[in-house]
Amino acid sequence: MTQDRHGRYRFLAGAILPALALYAVFVLSPYAQAFYLSLTDWTGVSGQVNFVGLDNFTRLFGDPLFLAALRNNGLMLLVVPVVTIALGLLLAVLVTFGGRRGSAIRGASTYQTAYFFPQLLSLPIIALLWQFVYHPNDGLLNGLLRGIGLDGLARTWLGDPHLALWAVMAVLVWSSVGFYMVLFAAAMGSIPAELIEAATLDGAGRLTTLWRIVLPLLRDTVQVAFVYLGVLALDGFAVVQVMTVGPGGPDNATEVMGLGLYRNAFTFSKFGYAAAMGVTLFFLTLTLAVLAMRAGRRERVELA
């Protein structure tokens, strides 16, 4: 019995310790250190660390570049999740109920296959692709517009401070819609058919059924989608860094918090200041997740 107990502990140690060691060194300790660093003026020279309290945070909110980033991430937070979820829901409804008498549409799985693919590409690759799409002279977008006679709509998409952030947001929406569409379609597919038939028998029209039966049952899924897309909107680093002029331009129109953090740390060596940006970003993400989860807790609908 003691023999077996020894074996058991040796096994547990061997099974858990390698993962725990890696996790502690490369994940937990950096997260913990970030909070401490954000309260210092460290510039990377060993031994020269001064505790400055909340100075970094005070300076942060007087830094025009950071405020621009906050504004841009804020707009992205308002636009990207709502547009992506709306488009995703619409496509999912059309695929799941768009067929004859509210059944799945013909070719449903082909549509899903095509829509989902961008989700698998890395954001810098997508950003590079769209840099070409947005190219003012030889890009796909202006080429298409000129091709159908809408020359007047052709723009320098990434060079115009009023359009650049929208161009970035469009790329984020383009790359995420498919994923959420598949997610919503899966959730809609799991709604029992009797429920929908019953509603139809009771004389509910298609729109009423959708509004009163289907969407309420998708509440939890939509809520999760909001959190994920919110996190994406608070980031935006890869797309902005690869695709925009500057990057972050023109006129800081596409500056995002991650870009400021990266620049302050690895170009200017202001590591304490950059850590303060990381901590701010963390609290914003946390607030977002808590708010989204609370908003959805009321009147939950469960399927038996």
Add this chain to the structure above:
Amino acid sequence: MRRAHAFLVAWAAVVTLPLLWAVVSSLKTDREILTSPWSLPSTPHFDNWSRAWNQAEIGRYFGNSALVVGCALLLTMLFGATTAYALARYPFRGNRLLYFGFVAGMLFPVFLALVPLFFVVKQLGLLGTYPGLILVYTAYALPFTIFFLHAFFRTLPTALAEAAFLDGCSHWGVFFRVMLPLARPGLVTVAIFNFLGLWNQYLLPLVLNPDPDRYVLAQGLAALSVSQGYRSDWSGLFAGLTIAMLPVLAAYVIFQRQIRSGLTAGAVR
């Protein structure tokens, strides 16, 4: 119904047109791209691909990505599976704490860790090395892997494992010979998920991997697009883009059911 199809086809065009455009352009000459952007190439110029692969070093970046992601994937699956199994099937003091400690890693933005992580890796002498990148990739892939496999190991029946113990099998024996084979579907799903996540990493290599010889694919391609020599080499860049997208497309075609259900399941749970 007509209108439904029209809308669905329209979105399919929005999604696929830029991708198709990139692939077709990768087979044209620069002149053709600029003068006739809509036509198919007069003759397919696969030399763009070989130019991107050899001269622009896409081949080297591809190899770097394959090496780093391959090793990291192996380590993640091994350490993640043993940890998830031990936490799921062996009650002991501190078990819950460890589990939540690991899973909490999914909640924090990587940007929070970025600055200290750079110095941790630097102090260990691992900055700009393959082992450094592999270990960091593994560490950041562990939380989701443990979370997913923990749930999976809990659903597996206990009878087989008990029988194996009675037959004198050791703890490791039971894990490798009985439980791992049973957990295969879960392992495949999480491995696909991790492959895609690691293959698409950008922020971590950008910060931890500054040596151009060791660039991974996305990093190298992004650097290429701003470099003097390749800025205007559209056909070469399109070829590089296409080469970067192909393995992902191939994996998608082969595993598309597992990928879609696995990725969406990861989001709901």
